[in-house]
Amino acid sequence: MKSIIKITLVLGIIVSLSSCKDNASPNYQYMPNMYESVAYETYSESKAFNSVNGLKGKEGQLPAVGSIKRGYVPYEYADTPESFAAVKAANLKSPLDPSKIDMKKAEELYVIYCGICHGTAGDGKGKLVTQGKFLGVPSYVDRVINEGSINHVINYGLNSMGSYATQLNQEERWMVAAYVMKLKSEL
Template sequence: MKSLLKITVVLGIVVGVSSCKNDEKPNYQYMPNMYESVAYETYSESDAFNSPTGLKGKEGQEPADGSIKRGFVPYEYPNTPEALVAVKAANLKSPLDSTQVDMKKAEELFTIYCAICHGTTGDGKGKLVSNEKFLGVPSYKDRVINEGSIFHVVTYGLNSMGSHANQLSQTERWQVAAYVMQLKSKL
């Protein structure tokens, strides 16, 4: 009885497997999309994210209104001469406390980005000024400046000085401002 049952099961499996094979017609595929995937052209438009607004999926790729990137603190003063005057008048202070200001790092940053024009001591006699490539770079001693105005100028630039906001983070700009104030006190 047991051997008859075994023979029937084996015969059923053999018949089932052999009945699915047909050389004239292709067999069924379990997951056809994995075997024969759709070929997409590189960098071509796709309607995968089409929406009723007609933005072609861009609403899923843009940040939400009012969002800011992680770790970024917005700077509320615009790039105008009036804003620079307002920053000087407000005597804007650094948000960094004395333990967060690394003067050695600030000196390195000043040497890299500022000393070429302003000089290593802040006297306005840097390498480019001494070679007469730029003229009129003032000494920090003659300027009415505070930490906020230095940060503002480093962020937006002033006159022939360009912005350093792409090269220096906000913390680094505040550190440079603290170092410039230290140089001003030595002049």
């Protein structure tokens, strides 16, 4: 009885191994595109998105017309001296509720991004100025500024100061503007 079981087991293994491969009729590939996908070069044109308007396969990589990035809030003033003067003359106020502004966080943001040049007290004597790396950073006391003009300068930059719009979102820019006005009143 044991020999019959052994013979059956050996025959079963031989049959199962021989049935896996047949050169006359190869196995089927289900979803062959997953096994043999076409490799595309990064940022190259693709025939996957054919176009009539001359973009030649790039319209699948472009954002939809009129779309904006998630979390982006448009700023209605342009980066021109005329717009800066208009913002100053309009005396724009922060859209944030003054009682709900977290001055501790605003101070932290100011020290991180502004204090290195403008000084932690707003006196224009930051570390880079005292070391002679930048010259002519004025004190806030000497400037005619308001929250709107500060926000505009943080958004676009002015003179040798660059834009901080990528580092600070709109709410943080208004918080820093409120903190700068607080520093100006204390000087």
